[in-house]
Amino acid sequence: MPGFELFGDKERAAVNNVLETGVLMRYGFEGMRNGQCKAKELEKALSVRMQVKHAQLVSSGTAALTVALASAGIGAGDEVIIPTFTFVASFESILALGAIPILVDIDDTLTLDPSAVEKAITKKTKVVMPVHMCGSMADLKALKALCEKYDLLLLEDACQAIGGTFDGKPLGSYGDLGCFSFDYVKTITCGEGGAIISNNEKYIRNADHYSDHGHDHVGNDRGAETHPFLGYNYRISELNAAVGCAQIQRLDEFLAIQKRNYSVLRSALESVPGITFRRVPEGGEESYAFLNFYLPTEEKAKAVHKNLGTAGVDACFYWYDNNWHYYRKWEHLTEKKSLGKLPNEVVTQLPDYSQSDFSKSDHWMGRAISCLIKLGWSEDEVQKRAATMKEILEHV
C-alpha cells in the first residue's frame, strides 16, 4: 500500500520548490511565495481526481475526520455510527468534539452492516461513518438510502481505500463528506497529512476556517482576519503538501501495481478449498491495497497467521487479536480512560461497550486475514509469495 516505497525525483523536486521560496506555511506570506501554494495545488489535484467540487487539506486523517464532523455542525452529545472494525481515529475524532461513537456490527464486507446500522439509529444520531477498511468499501448504496430515510449525514472514511470506486464514483465522493489520510503508510503519502472532500461548499468553507483557528481567510492581512466561529490548528505544512503533490500524480501508477500484485496472490488462493474472500458490494471496485480472505474457523485463521509469519510472509494481519483495529482491544474506550475530565455528554451517553454483544462481528473478524499489497515487490517475489501462501493455506 505505501507510496513511500516509491519516492523519487518528483517528490524531491516538489519539496525543493518549497524550500526555495522559504514559505513553509500554507497561509499568508504572499509577497515571498511567488504565487506558489503547494497545499492549494494538492487540493485542486485531489478535487479533480476525486471528481468533487472541493477539497480541504489538514494535518492528518484523524484531523480530517474531526474537521469534517465539525464542519457539518456535529457537537456534544450527537451520535455518530461507526463500525467495530476500524482504526481508533474513528472514535477519537468523534470524542474530540464531545460527540458519541456508536459502535455497530460489521458483515462479510468487513465494514458496516446496514441492518445493524438501522437498528442503532436513535433521535440523537446525526452521522453514519462507514470506514472502507483494507482497500474495500461498505455497501454505500444501502447506507445512503438509510441516511436519506432518517436525514443523516454520510461521512466516508476512505483513508485505507483511496482509488477504489463505488458505482463509478471515487470512494470518498459518494457520501456528503469524504476523508483521506496521507500518513506515512497510506497508498499516497505526505509524510503526515489528510484531506476532506465534498461537493458542499459550506462544509468546505467551514473546514477551511475551523482547521485554522476560525480564520475567515478574507483579504491579504492575516492579522486583520476575523473569526466567524471557534476553531483549532489542523493545518498542513507546505513541505508535507509538496510531497503529496508529487504522489497524487502517481496514484494511478500505484493502483495499477497494487492490482497486478493482488491479482497474482488472489488467483493462487482461489483454488484452495475452504478459503473464501471478503465480499465487495455490488457496484464496488477495490483499491487492491490488501487481499482479505476468510478461513473456515477461528483456529485455522490463527494457525495460518502464525505459519505465514514463520514462513517470512510479512504484513499479513489477524486483526481479531490486534490492538489497533478491533473493538476487543479498546479498553481505553470501554473504560473511558482519559487524562482529563470527559464532557458530561460522553460520560452519560457512551454505551458500556464491555457489555455489548458484537458476536456477528466476531464471526467475521475471527476468521479474517488481511495481507498488505506492497508496491516494491518484483514479479519473482510476488510469485514466490503466492506459492508459499497457497502451500500454507492448503496444509492447515
Ligand SMILES: Cc1ncc(COP(=O)(O)O)c(C=O)c1O
Ligand atoms: C481507516 C483510518 N482512518 C483514519 C486514520 C487516521 O489517519 P492519520 O494517521 O493520518 O491520522 C487511519 C490511519 O491509519 C485509518 O487507517
